[in-house]
Each structure stands twice: as C-alpha cells, then as structure tokens.
Amino acid sequence: MTISSFIFKNALRNRRRATLTVLSVAASLFLLVTLLVALREITLPAESLGAALRLVVHNKTAIAHLLPVRQRAVIEHIPGVEAVTPFTWFGGTYKSDESATFAQFAIDPKVMRQVFVEAHMMDREIRAFERANDSCILGTLTADEFHLKIGDRFSLESREFRCTLAFRVVGIYAGTPDDRNMFFHQDYLDAARGHPGTVSMWFVKVKRAADMPGVIAKIESAFANTSAEVKAQSERAFQLSFVSRWGNIKALVIWICSAVVFTLMLVSASTISMAVRERFRELAVLKALGFRWRELLLCILAESCGLSLTGAVLGIGVACLLFQLGNISDLSHGIFVRFQMTPRIIGLALLVAGTLGVVAGIGPGVTVARTSVVAGLKGLD
Amino acid sequence: MKLNSLPLTYNIRNVFVRWRTTLATVFGIAMLVLVYVCLQSLATGLQRSSRDTGDPRNVIILRKGSSDESSSQITRDQFQRLRYCPEIATAPKGPPLISADVLTVLSLPRLDGSGSATVSVRGMTPGGMELRPQVRLVQGRWFAPGYREIVASTRVAQRFLHCNVGGTLRAGGHELRITGLLDGGDTAFDSELWMDAEVARAVFELKNYSSVLARAASSEAARALMVRIASDKAQPLRAEPELHYYEQQTRAALPIKLLGEFLAVAMSAGALFSAMNTMYARVGARTREIGTLRVLGYRRRTILGSLLLEGAMLAAVGGVLGCVGAMLVQAWLLTRGTSFGTMDFSTFQEVMFQFRLTPLILLKGLGLAVAVGVAGSIPPAARAARLPVITALKSL
Numbered sequence: 036m037t038i039s040s041f042i043f044k045n046a047l048r049n050r051r052r053a054t055l056t057v058l059s060v061a062a063s064l065f066l067l068v069t070l071l072v073a074l075r076e077i078t079l080p081a082e083s084l085g086a087a088l089r090l091v092v093h094n095k096t097a098i099a100h101l102l103p104v105r106q107r108a109v110i111e112h113i114p115g116v117e118a119v120t121p122f123t124w125f126g127g128t129y130k131s132d133e134s135a136t137f138a139q140f141a142i143d144p145k146v147m148r149q150v151f152v153e154a155h156m157m158d159r160e161i162r163a164f165e166r167a168n169d170s171c172i173l174g175t176l177t178a179d180e181f182h183l184k185i186g187d188r189f190s191l192e193s194r195e196f197r198c199t200l201a202f203r204v205v206g207i208y209a210g211t212p213d214d215r216n217m218f219f220h221q222d223y224l225d226a227a228r229g230h231p232g233t234v235s236m237w238f239v240k241v242k243r244a245a246d247m248p249g250v251i252a253k254i255e256s257a258f259a260n261t262s263a264e265v266k267a268q269s270e271r272a273f274q275l276s277f278v279s280r281w282g283n284i285k286a287l288v289i290w291i292c293s294a295v296v297f298t299l300m301l302v303s304a305s306t307i308s309m310a311v312r313e314r315f316r317e318l319a320v321l322k323a324l325g326f327r328w329r330e331l332l333l334c335i336l337a338e339s340c341g342l343s344l345t346g347a348v349l350g351i352g353v354a355c356l357l358f359q360l361g362n363i364s365d366l367s368h369g370i371f372v373r374f375q376m377t378p379r380i381i382g383l384a385l386l387v388a389g390t391l392g393v394v395a396g397i398g399p400g401v402t403v404a405r406t407s408v409v410a411g412l413k414g415l416d
Numbered sequence: 417m418k419l420n421s422l423p424l425t426y427n428i429r430n431v432f433v434r435w436r437t438t439l440a441t442v443f444g445i446a447m448l449v450l451v452y453v454c455l456q457s458l459a460t461g462l463q464r465s466s467r468d469t470g471d472p473r474n475v476i477i478l479r480k481g482s483s484d485e486s487s488s489q490i491t492r493d494q495f496q497r498l499r500y501c502p503e504i505a506t507a508p509k510g511p512p513l514i515s516a517d518v519l520t521v522l523s524l525p526r527l528d529g530s531g532s533a534t535v536s537v538r539g540m541t542p543g544g545m546e547l548r549p550q551v552r553l554v555q556g557r558w559f560a561p562g563y564r565e566i567v568a569s570t571r572v573a574q575r576f577l578h579c580n581v582g583g584t585l586r587a588g589g590h591e592l593r594i595t596g597l598l599d600g601g602d603t604a605f606d607s608e609l610w611m612d613a614e615v616a617r618a619v620f621e622l623k624n625y626s627s628v629l630a631r632a633a634s635s636e637a638a639r640a641l642m643v644r645i646a647s648d649k650a651q652p653l654r655a656e657p658e659l660h661y662y663e664q665q666t667r668a669a670l671p672i673k674l675l676g677e678f679l680a681v682a683m684s685a686g687a688l689f690s691a692m693n694t695m696y697a698r699v700g701a702r703t704r705e706i707g708t709l710r711v712l713g714y715r716r717r718t719i720l721g722s723l724l725l726e727g728a729m730l731a732a733v734g735g736v737l738g739c740v741g742a743m744l745v746q747a748w749l750l751t752r753g754t755s756f757g758t759m760d761f762s763t764f765q766e767v768m769f770q771f772r773l774t775p776l777i778l779l780k781g782l783g784l785a786v787a788v789g790v791a792g793s794i795p796p797a798a799r800a801a802r803l804p805v806i807t808a809l810k811s812l
Contacts (some may be wrong), residue, residue: 055693062686066679096587097521097534100620194487262589262621266523276531284671284758287458291451291675295683298447302690305440309697367674 060346127191319411449738539616556596691792707808731789
C-alpha cells in the first residue's frame with residue numbers, strides 16, 4: 036500500500052462523514068463565489084473598447100432632467116470633438132411585460148458607427164438602419180431572449196414619454212460588453228413627442244484620449260449658468276458613478292461575505308479535525324511503528340486539504356453551471372445581468388479552500404506530533 | 417415494560433459531551449441566524465419606512481396609468497378643479513386641505529466623497545406640511561413660499577454635502593438656500609428635500625405638478641372622493657388612499673430581500689450538513705448506550721424523539737446566540753445613530769432607512785435554527801433507533 040492510497044482510504048473510511056464534510060465545504064464555497072461575483076457586478080461595470088474615447092454629458096441637476104437640442108451644435112464645434120449623438124432613454128415596456136429588462140435608447144444613426152465602434156454589424160444592416168426612420172437595432176442577447184430577428188416588428192410603450200412606438204428590426208449587433216440594448220432614431224421619438232427639442236444625454240466621441248480632459252472642461256463651461264447646466268464625464272467615470280448609488284449595500288455584502296467565510300471555515304475545520312481526533316490511537320500506533328511526526332502531519336494535511344478542495348471544486352462547479360445555464364436575470368428580477376465567473380474569483384475560492392484544509396489539519400496534526408506514543412495509545416476518543 | 421419518555425436532563429447533559437464539535441456547529445447556526453435576522457431587519461426597515469408614510473385620512477391623486485408620483489403629471493387646471501371638491505376637509509376658517517406636489521430629483525455629492533447620488537425633491541403648495549403631521553421641523557425654519565429656499569431631512573444632511581442650514585444647492589443655474597432641517601419620523605420623507613411647489617416648477621422647468629394630496633373630511637368622504645374622481649371620465653386621473661399608495665412603493669427593498677433569501681437558503685444548506693455531521697458523531701459514540709436504553713424498555717420512537725429534541729436544543733442555543741447578536745447590532749446602530757442608504761433600482765434614487773428588528777423576525781430566525789437542527793438530526797436519530805439491540809450492545 037502506497038502512502039497516497041493510505042491517505043485516500045483514510046479520507047473515505049467514514050463515507051458518510053466524508054460526504055457531509057465535502058458537501059458543507061461545497062455549500063460555503065458556492066456561497067462565497069456567488070457573493071464575490073455579485074459584488075464584482077455591482078462594483079465593476081464592464082469595460083468596453085471604445086470607452087476610452089467616449090464621454091457622457093448629462094444634466095447637472097440630475098440625470099433624469101432633459102437637455103435642450105441646441106447644445107449639440109455647441110458641443111460639435113469644440114475642438115477635439117469628433118462626433119456627438121443624442122442618447123435618450125426611452126424606458127419602454129415590451130408587450131406590457133414589466134420584467135422585460137432591456138434598455139432602449141434613441142440616438143442619431145448617422146454617427147452611430149463613429150461613436151460606438153465596438154458594436155459590430157453588417158454594412159447593409161447599418162445602411163438599412165440609417166435609412167428607415169422607424170427602424171431599430173438590437174443586441175444579440177436581447178434578440179435571442181425575445182426571439183426577434185431581422186424583419187420583425189414590435190412596439191414598445193414608454194411611460195416616461197407617454198407614447199407607444201412601433202419598430203422594425205433591421206440589424207442585430209454584437210461585440211459590446213453587454214449586448215442587450217436597443218437603439219433607434221431620435222427623430223422618430225421627437226416626431227412622436229411633437230418635437231419638444233429635448234434629449235436625455237449626449238454621447239461625445241473625442242479624437243484622441245489626450246483631448247478628453249480639455250473637452251470635458253470646455254463642455255462644462257460652455258453651458259455654465261444656463262438653465263441646463265451639464266456634467267461631462269468619461270464613460271468609465273459615468274458608469275462608476277452609477278455603481279456608487281448602491282450605497283451601503285456594497286459594504287453590507289462585503290461584511291456578510293467575510294462573516295460567512297469565517298463561520299463556514301470554522302464549522303468545516305471542526306468537522307475535518309473531528310475525523311483526525313478519532314484516530315489518535317491509530318496514529319500513535321503508526322508512530323510506534325516508526326513513522327516520523329513530519330510524515331504523519333503531512334498525511335493529515337493531505338487528507339484535510341483533499342477533502343476541502345473536493346468540496347471547493349464541487350461548489351465552484353455547481354456555481355459555474357448555475358450561472359451558465361440558469362437565468363440569473365430572471366432570478367434576480369433584473370438586478371444582475373452578466374453574472375460572470377472570472378478566473379480570479381475561482382482562484383480566490385480555491386485559495387480559501389486550501390487555507391481551510393491547512394487550518395483544519397494543522398491543529399490535530401500538531402497534537403499528534405507532540406503526543407508521546409504511550410499517551411496516544413492510552414487516550415480514548 | 418414500555419417507557420414513554422426519556423428525562424430531559426439526559427439530553428441536556430449530553431449537550432456538554434463532545435463540546436468542541438458541538439460548539440462549532442452551534443456557532444455556525446448562530447451565524448446563520450445572525451445574518452438572516454440582520455438582513456430581514458434591513459428589509460423590514462426599508463419596507464416600513466415606505467409603509468408608515470401615509471396618513472389614513474389622506475387621499476393621493478395621480479394621473480391614470482401612473483404607478484408612482486415620478487411618472488405622473490397633473491395640470492394646473494386639474495388641480496384647480498380638485499381644490500373645491502366638497503369631500504375635502506377644510507382648516508377652521510381656512511382653505512381646503514389639499515396640496516399639489518412636484519416630485520423631482522437633484523444630484524448631490526456624498527459627504528464621504530464616494531461620488532454622488534440622486535435624491536428626491538418635493539415641491540408642495542401651502543398646506544402640504546399640514547397634510548403630513550408626521551414630519552417635524554427640527555432646526556431652522558420652513559421655506560417661504562415664492563423664495564428659492566429648501567428644507568432637507570436630517571438623514572439627507574447626514575449623508576450629503578452642503579445640506580446643513582445655511583448651505584446652498586445648485587439646480588438648473590439657480591441657487592437654493594437651505595433654511596431648515598426636517599425629521600420625517602422614519603417615513604419615506606426622510607429621503608427627501610422639501611420646497612415650494614411653484615419655485616420647484618420654475619427652477620426645474622416643469623409645466624405640471626406630479627400629484628395631489630388631499631385630506632378627506634371623513635372616511636365616507638374619502639370613498640366618495642375616489643368615486644367622484646374615477647367616474648369623471650373627462651379627466652384621466654385616479655385616486656387611492658395615501659396609505660395604500662405607499663404600501664406599493666417597496667421595490668427598493670427587493671435587492672436586500674433577495675440577498676437575504678439567497679443567503680438563508682445557501683447558509684442553511686451548509687449548516688444542515690454540519691449539524692448532520694455533529695449529530696452522527698454524537699449518536700455514533702453512544703450506540704451502546706442507546707442499546708442499553710432499548711434493553712431497559714425505552715421504545716424506538718421514544719429514543720428517536722429524544723434525539724431529535726437534542727438536535728433541536730443544540731440548534732436553539734445557536735439560534736438564541738444569533739438573535740442576541742442581532743440585538744447587539746441594533747443597540748450599537750442606535751447608539752451611533754447610523755442610518756442606511758441604498759438605491760431604489762427602478763427610479764435610481766437614494767432611499768434612507770433604519771435597521772428595524774421586530775419580535776417576528778427573531779421568531780423566524782429561531783424557527784430557522786430549530787428547523788435546521790431537527791432536519792440535521794433526523795437521519796442519525798432514525799439510524800440509531802432502527803439498530804437491532806444486540807448489534808448496538810456489541811458495538812465498541
């Protein structure tokens with residue numbers, strides 16, 4: 036019998052206990068990775084390719100207040116600005132289904148390709164989008180979810196603007212970090228609203244990243260002391276400001292995460308060490324046979340780490356499967372969209388499991404090493 | 417001879433045997449209960465702040481098809497018509513108790529420097545304060561009608577810059593001066609800034625009001641008012657009791673509730689496996705003892721019941737510890753006066769609320785603990801009870 040098969044047999048000697056231990060470690064690591072993924076999603080918005088050259092201009096009073104269209108010409112004439120598009124949040128519901136969670140924005144299709152470089156579409160789709168006033172384009176994820184394809188027609192009802200618009204799908208794009216949005220013509224929305232001359236935001240493409248700070252300052256000063264003062268931010272800063280709105284929730288998740296990890300480590304460690312403590316006499320016999328304390332400690336550590344890593348693999352695996360196959364967006368009522376497992380999170384979880392194994396094994400391991408053979412043979416339970 | 421019950425002391429004394437593994441399990445259950453109870457308290461605090469907002473005598477009037485004030489619009493003309501409805505109570509020798517409100521938003525920088533958040537601003541016509549007696553002025557004075565003045569809630573002032581008396585906020589090229597602080601009495605008004613409705617319409621460039629709040633003379637009058645508004649087909653308005661309206665506005669609690677439910681399920685699973693392990697070990701070590709009990713005449717189901725009771729007791733100890741922990745958390749939060757803030761993820765506005773621990777939540781927490789304890793004891797207890805007497809006695 037080799038040492039490794041000896042460790043293996045020992046670990047599985049009490050099958051029921053081994054299973055329960057593995058399952059409890061799996062449950063805790065499942066919990067840990069889920070919380071970490073959720074935390075990542077609410078703290079780190081996805082980074083997109085063109086974001087470095089894009090900035091967002093919105094009303095300084097609050098993002099919900101509209102901006103006058105006259106601002107567009109002013110922004111376009113600022114040196115360093117390549118293109119400007121309106122970006123108006125429509126907030127429509129699809130088939131009066133409140134939980135339909137894709138955002139719709141009215142933009143200027145003519146500059147779409149310049150501003151949103153990462154959204155890939157076929158040329159004829161782009162041309163069709165530019166041509167037809169009632170056309171719209173969809174992200175692949177949304178198109179798949181609602182079974183919409185090119186040529187389909189549907190209508191959306193907006194409570195924000197009190198109107199219902201009918202759209203025709205002419206293109207499906209992919210390549211952005213979250214291919215879920217729908218884009219349509221600002222003109223089409225303006226016509227339905229009776230040309231009020233307002234948009235929600237401007238998306239501005241600058242020529243070079245170095246121009247960004249200057250352009251931001253110029254845009255803000257251009258509208259200072261007007262009735263629609265603006266705040267200009269890089270797209271990244273804009274997304275991060277959205278994230279900060281979660282307030283205490285973020286701190287709460289971090290706090291819970293650490294409490295949960297600590298508790299479950301303690302519980303699993305105590306179970307694993309229970310298995311070792313029960314074999315004190317046996318280990319004393321091994322010692323009497325001539326095994327050195329270092330070898331025994333290694334055996335114990337290998338066993339406890341093996342158990343906890345098996346649990347970790349199981350927990351992380353189930354989490355991966357669930358995030359891949361399950362509809363997280365539905366389960367969380369649209370709060371979470373991407374819910375992506377990253378190698379970093381997996382690595383961190385495995386590290387926690389490894390530490391758990393060492394912590395669980397080291398206590399009884401050291402006791403075994405210290406106990407004399409006689410004391411060990413005498414001991415009961 | 418058949419013996420019907422084992423003395424309770426048998427279980428109590430057994431709790432202290434193998435205290436090391438037992439302690440870890442108890443601690444695990446305590447933590448499960450602590451996290452569960454704390455999150456439930458937060459969700460309850462958030463829901464309560466919305467639920468307790470309405471006054472039973474008030475009726476809120478919105479545009480038909482709007483589920484909340486932020487998407488509703490009421491024209492000046494509609495407000496003038498509503499003002500003189502006979503069902504509305506009047507102040508002694510005064511005007512009718514009715515207010516048209518403008519609900520809008522303002523972006524404010526946080527005190528701790530972590531960016532900014534959107535906060536609700538409510539403009540109200542004179543009389544709006546009388547309709548909301550739960551709100552008190554705690555510092556300074558109310559805004560004067562027609563002036564660019566604004567009153568912040570103390571919780572807003574605790575979390576955002578320039579919101580103390582004397583500070584100024586910028587909105588649409590205008591400056592609004594803070595003249596006082598209000599205390600919303602743990603209601604949704606704790607997340608708002610108040611100002612004059614006409615000034616708000618001018619500063620935020622809004623044509624219409626958002627909603628109208630009216631005090632009905634009696635509960636029959638309230639019903640009559642709602643019927644009158646519903647039957648006036650010319651005006652696309654709807655009315656509902658203010659209490660009922662605020663009961664619906666609890667979406668902000670959803671993320672916390674979901675987090676609480678998810679953690680309750682996942683942590684219970686972990687705690688369940690650990691409780692099962694502990695009970696297997698405890699029962700396994702007593703196999704001979706249990707055999708002896710059988711020989712003495714105790715029935716299988718008596719032994720089963722006794723072991724389940726032991727598991728439940730263990731878990732209950734953990735549950736009580738968790739509840740005590742949650743009470744300590746509440747006491748600590750109260751002494752520091754901490755309030756929480758989060759985003760209502762459908763309107764993206766900041767809502768502020770208190771941690772609210774109720775006896776019902778504590779009971780639920782204890783129930784969860786006992787359920788985990790009993791469920792974890794069933795398989796080992798059943799196994800022990802089924803074991804033939806001879807096998808049990810022979811085992812080492």
